[in-house]
Amino acid sequence: MNYKISILSCLTILLIGSCSESLDADLIVHNALIYSVNDQMDTYEAMAIKDGRIIELGPEHQILNKYKSNEIRDVQKAVIYPGFIDAHSHFLGYGLTSSQLDLIGTTSFEDVLNRIDSYHSKNESTWIQGRGWDQNDWETSNFPHNDLLEDRFPNLSIALKRIDGHAILVSKSVLKAAGINKSTTINGGLIVLGEDGEPTGVLLDKAISLLDAIIPALGIEQKTAALLSAEKDCFAVGLTSVCDAGLEVDEVDLIQRLQQDGKLVMRVNAMYSAKPEILLNYTNLGIKTESLTAKTIKVYCDGALGSRGARLIDVYTDDTNSNGFFITPADSISKWAKMCNEAGFQLAVHCIGTDGNRVTLDEMSKVLGGTNDKRWRIEHAQVVHPGDRSKFGEYNILPSMQPTHATSDMYWAEKRLGSNRVSWAYSLKSLMSQNGMIPLGTDFPVEEISPLNTFYSAVFRSDLEGFPAGGFNMDEGLTREEALKGMTIWAAMSSFDEEIKGSLEVGKLADFVILDKDILSCEKQDILNTNIIATYLSGQTVYEK
Numbered sequence: 001m002n003y004k005i006s007i008l009s010c011l012t013i014l015l016i017g018s019c020s021e022s023l024d025a026d027l028i029v030h031n032a033l034i035y036s037v038n039d040q041m042d043t044y045e046a047m048a049i050k051d052g053r054i055i056e057l058g059p060e061h062q063i064l065n066k067y068k069s070n071e072i073r074d075v076q077k078a079v080i081y082p083g084f085i086d087a088h089s090h091f092l093g094y095g096l097t098s099s100q101l102d103l104i105g106t107t108s109f110e111d112v113l114n115r116i117d118s119y120h121s122k123n124e125s126t127w128i129q130g131r132g133w134d135q136n137d138w139e140t141s142n143f144p145h146n147d148l149l150e151d152r153f154p155n156l157s158i159a160l161k162r163i164d165g166h167a168i169l170v171s172k173s174v175l176k177a178a179g180i181n182k183s184t185t186i187n188g189g190l191i192v193l194g195e196d197g198e199p200t201g202v203l204l205d206k207a208i209s210l211l212d213a214i215i216p217a218l219g220i221e222q223k224t225a226a227l228l229s230a231e232k233d234c235f236a237v238g239l240t241s242v243c244d245a246g247l248e249v250d251e252v253d254l255i256q257r258l259q260q261d262g263k264l265v266m267r268v269n270a271m272y273s274a275k276p277e278i279l280l281n282y283t284n285l286g287i288k289t290e291s292l293t294a295k296t297i298k299v300y301c302d303g304a305l306g307s308r309g310a311r312l313i314d315v316y317t318d319d320t321n322s323n324g325f326f327i328t329p330a331d332s333i334s335k336w337a338k339m340c341n342e343a344g345f346q347l348a349v350h351c352i353g354t355d356g357n358r359v360t361l362d363e364m365s366k367v368l369g370g371t372n373d374k375r376w377r378i379e380h381a382q383v384v385h386p387g388d389r390s391k392f393g394e395y396n397i398l399p400s401m402q403p404t405h406a407t408s409d410m411y412w413a414e415k416r417l418g419s420n421r422v423s424w425a426y427s428l429k430s431l432m433s434q435n436g437m438i439p440l441g442t443d444f445p446v447e448e449i450s451p452l453n454t455f456y457s458a459v460f461r462s463d464l465e466g467f468p469a470g471g472f473n474m475d476e477g478l479t480r481e482e483a484l485k486g487m488t489i490w491a492a493m494s495s496f497d498e499e500i501k502g503s504l505e506v507g508k509l510a511d512f513v514i515l516d517k518d519i520l521s522c523e524k525q526d527i528l529n530t531n532i533i534a535t536y537l538s539g540q541t542v543y544e545k
Contacts, residue, residue: 022068026050027510027539029073030060033518034080037488037503041481049510052538056506078533079518081484082504083240083511084451085491088379088400088441091234091244091268092251093165095226096218097445101130103160104445107137109144112160113152120156127216128153131161131445133169136306136412143192143307144169146201159215164446166304168208170201178214186210188327190309205303205327223254224263231266235543237450238513238532241267241491241501243441245348245379246298248273249285259291265537267291267511269495271298271348274328274336282343290509293495296346298379299336300327302356305382305409305416310353313385317418323355330359337367341374346496348377348400354421357384361391368395375494380405380443383417383425393434398494400439401428403458403483404447410463410472422473428458429476432486438478439494440486451487455519456527458483464528480520510539 030046034057046063048056056063064072101119106112112133120128135141149158149171158171175181182198184191189207194200203210234242247255247270258264272278272285274297287294302324303309308316311324328336333349340347347364351357357378364376373396381392381399392399406426414422432438440454447453453464458478461471471477478486492502501509514533517526535543 023048023066024050025055025067025069026052027071027073028063028067028069029075029080030064032075032078032080032514034504035082035484035520036505037082037485038505044504047504047510049539052510052540054504054506054508054510057504075514075533079515080504080512081238081515082488082502083513083535083537084238084487085241085243085439085502086234086239086441086444086451086454086487087243087269087439087491087494088245088402089242089444089449090165090246090446091230091242091266092223092226092247092255093244094233094445094449095228095230096222097131098226098229099222101128101160102132103130104132104163105137106133108139109133109148112144113148116149116153116156116158120153126156128156128158129160129215130158131165132163133160134163134306141412143167143200143202145194146171146175149201159211162304162307164304164306166208166309167202167204167307168211170203170211172201174211174214175199175201178210180210184210188325188329190325204307205300205309205325220254223251224258227255227258227264231264233449234266235535235537236532237452238515238535238543239266239449239451240511240513240535240537240542241269241497243269243271243491243495245271245350245443246273247271248275249278249281252287252292252294256287256292256294259289265291265542267501267537268293269296269497270294271296274299279335279339282339282345286345290500293497295344295496296348296377297336297340298348298350299333300350301333301360302326302351302353305352305413308416310383311356311359312353312383312417312421313355313358316416317421318415324353326356326359330363333360333363334366337363337376340376341367346375346377348379350379352380352382354383354385354388354424357381358388361388361395361397364397365391365395368397370395372396375496377439377494381427381431383421384427384431386424386430389427389430389434392431396435398435398437398439399431400441400494401426401431402441402443402447403428403454403461403478404442406461406472406476407457407463408447410468426473427476428478432478432482437490437493438482438486439491440483441491452519452527452530454487455480455483456524458486460524466525484520510536512536
């Protein structure tokens with residue numbers, strides 16, 4: 001007997017046996033078109049997941065032959081993208097609105113009054129809070145007056161925020177309780193007066209803070225319920241991460257506790273609202289986990305265009321007595337910039353108007369000094385003078401923009417700005433070119449929550465009915481690939497999270513969304529009819545249609 005041949009045969013059999021032994025995975029997803037959104041925009045047919053992370057992507061046969069799992073999902077040619085990321089939203093605020101009076105879509109102030117009637121018939125509280133009115137959508141586009149509130153609801157305390165949160169209408173009883181009268185003034189805000197010189201009940205921007213001690217505070221239970229409600233809605237539209245652009249310290253702490261207890265699983269980039277107490281206590285702030293990033297300070301430079309609070313270099317076209325105002329003046333922005341630079345915090349500043357953007361860019365640039373990787377952000381960057389655009393690139397400042405703002409505002413933006421300035425507004429493409437990237441979001445609940453609407457507006461620059469046919473300022477539209485990156489990998493980069501999410505690559509978190517259409521290639525009209533089949537977080541199903 002030839003022992004050498006026998007030993008060789010045995011070794012060969014053992015080797016073949018060991019090579020054919022499958023590796024364990026927690027989940028295998030196959031029969032798919034998987035967009036990795038890596039640097040090469042590679043696509044795959046299947047992927048294997050273990051311990052919440054991707055361990056391999058590849059051809060169908062390769063993954064199925066190499067791995068075994070108790071959970072194997074055949075998605076039947078559906079399309080998979082990285083989990084969508086909303087780079088600017090108000091996650092907690094959105095959840096809180098679900099229990100308040102919804103005024104979105106009202107067509108007149110009479111419509112608002114009727115909704116108050118309906119809401120009050122189902123809620124016995126003497127306090128009514130709501131949000132969503134927009135006078136620009138009414139036939140009479142002037143700010144409302146609280147006289148009619150008093151006539152129809154004399155025994156109620158009412159506070160109704162405008163859609164953008166930068167204006168509020170309150171009843172006369174609320175004004176009285178807050179001590180607000182025709183002589184009251186505040187820097188960075190406005191108390192709107194009527195023809196009789198008395199307050200109309202409309203307060204703009206910082207004037208809203210005069211109500212802080214009057215409007216009933218919300219407890220932990222209400223905020224917890226709001227966060228869980230918001231999470232559910234986000235998962236249903238394919239969002240696996242959100243940036244909450246402005247939270248109190250205790251609200252960030254609440255999110256962290258809920259995540260640690262396993263009650264809240266949504267990944268959150270939380271921005272601390274710039275308050276005086278933060279300047280005194282910033283050394284104790286800052287969180288960085290896979291689920292929660294809190295290393296950003298959010299400052300409001302100016303107000304909103306819809307309520308004429310955005311600070312312009314020149315006066316408004318439809319109000320030549322005003323060019324808006326600064327909520328936070330230049331010297332205060334400078335202080336925040338210096339603090340963030342010293343403490344290693346990211347600075348994010350809300351800027352809408354040309355002057356708001358210019359002043360903030362200049363104050364940031366003085367501190368940044370040149371090329372850097374601090375990823376400071378201008379939130380919204382809505383109306384940027386062409387002469388200021390290069391500052392984004394020179395100082396690596398990121399424009400964090402919301403494409404649906406353009407398609408919501410386009411009906412009246414020219415009235416505010418005039419034909420010349422409106423051509424500079426909502427300049428996605430121009431600002432993206434400065435750093436080769438642009439994080440995208442919705443600003444929900446200011447806009448509708450769906451990231452598919454973000455994608456559609458970014459690419460086609462039209463509303464959901466396809467108006468205008470050629471697109472609004474179409475030169476500023478993004479390609480489909482750019483729009484997808486804006487709500488995945490670029491959004492992750494804007495919060496320093498690109499090493500763990502934003503693309504589907506080996507070693508990254510298995511956060512992904514399954515769609516029934518390929519938004520990178522389908523017809524324009526089909527994008528808004530795309531269904532979210534399922535949403536996964538760390539390889540676990542968090543939404544199933």
